[in-house]
Amino acid sequence: MWDENKTMKCLVWNGKHNIEYTEHPRPKLTEPKDILLRVTATTICGSDLHLLKDTFPGMKKGDIPGHEFMGVVEEKGEGVHKLNIGDRVIVSFAIACGECSYCKREEFTACETTNPSTAMEAVYGHKCAAFYGYSHLTGGVPGGQAEFVRVPFADFNCMIVPDDIPDEKALYMTDIMVTGLHGNKCAEVGEGKTVAIWGMGPIGLMAAKWATILGAKMVIGIDCVPERLELAKDRLHIETINFKEEDVLKRLPELLGANELDCAIECAGFDYTHSWLHKIETFVGLETDTSEIITQIFKAVRKYGNVGLIGDYVGLANHFPIGAMMEKNLTIKSGQTPGLRYWDFCLEKMRSGEMDPTFLVTHRGSLADGPTFYKAMCDQKGGLIKVFMRPENFDQNAEKPVLLDA
Ligand SMILES: [Zn+2]
Ligand SMILES: [Zn+2]
Incomplete structure (x- = not known):
């Protein structure tokens, strides 16, 4: 080798x-x-x-x-x-x-x-x-x-x-280019759609760029890092929400006005403090991944809406909002980009x-x-x-x- x-x-x-x-x-x-x-x-x-x-x-x-x-x-x-x-x-x-x-x-x-x-x-x-x-x-x-x-x-x-x-x-x-594009494909972004993106790191920024190229009529980026939000505003000309300063679920409808949120792209991923391997070993009942972002997304997106999940998740999440997913007829697609x-x-x-x-x-x-x-x-x-x-x-x-x- x-x-x-x-x-x-x-x-x-x-x-x-x-x-x-x-x-x-x-x-x-x-x-x-x-x-x-x-x-x-x-x-x-x-x-x-x-x-x-x-x-x-x-x-x-x-x-x-x-x-x-x-x-x-x-x-x-x-x-x-x-x-x-x-x-x-x-x-x-x-x-x-x-x-x-x-x-x-x-x-x-x-x-x-x-x-x-x-x-x-x-x-x-x-x-x-x-x-x-x-x-x-x-x-x-x-x-x-x-x-x-x-x-x-x-x-x-x-x-x-x-x-x-x-x-x-x-x-x-x-x-990042193909992953950002994959997020849009997963969330079925297209002409005239409204799109919100959770996580404005390079992948989220790239996803936002693609959303505008694919014809979205409004794109909203959500993050808490000022430089990322500034870049999104200045270079991509999209709306942004700083989740540390504003309530995302309150601010989204204000920005959307007469529209509802058609597509949501998750570009943030798991966030945990202990090692996954250890948790696999002890496995049952433990959480490795937080379901907080996906819960917020399921609440924000409209009924029959589309969710693309491309942030990294690796193990188990407690309190997964399965009810909202089913009762709102949501479509979720996810995964690493081919x-x-x-x-x-x-x-x-x-x-x-x-x-x-x-x-x-x-x-x-x-x-x-x-x-x-x-x-x-x-x-x-x-x-x-x-x-x-x-x-x-x-x-x-x-x-x-x-x-x-x-
Ligand atoms: Zn990478
Ligand atoms: Zn093969």
């Missing part, structure tokens, strides 16, 4: 609130359908903070995080036919084999073959696909906050990026100029700045929404890293 004779720089997870920039052996090809990717750009996801805070179980000391990355094909196995050395590609965060029944139905995040862990099956009845740079419950695959990554089933999981799309835009197709499905649409909307993900990129830097960026994101300080990181010695002339002063 590692070529001990060659080294690279990368971030590693050494435990709770301990992400380190360090030297590491380079990955090597192990399967015929692998490529070795030389990473040219990567970023930190809101979901990486679950790892930083050690609230998502299954990390091991020394794991390389990162599931949003792109780069150039450095080496390829003999089973790789579509990609060539030197191609500039983005990589799907979920690893799909392209051949199992789930992949054939384009249910890529449910691929049956790429995640060797069986821990999920005990709790969910099934397991999901492997993800890069996440827990060993999702395969423990080394991630892309590194100079090099091994990419399995590369022909299937990579897209060659056209020359007219810069890295600064293409990178965000790996997760991103490969949406790449062509994203490309089309970037080329038309309607979608430009750079509005939420607030900080640039190198991989070496990774630990600082993690901390700033976790502390929600310095107005950091999304970062763009190059490898430290990246030779592309221009940009000076913008470092945080706090």
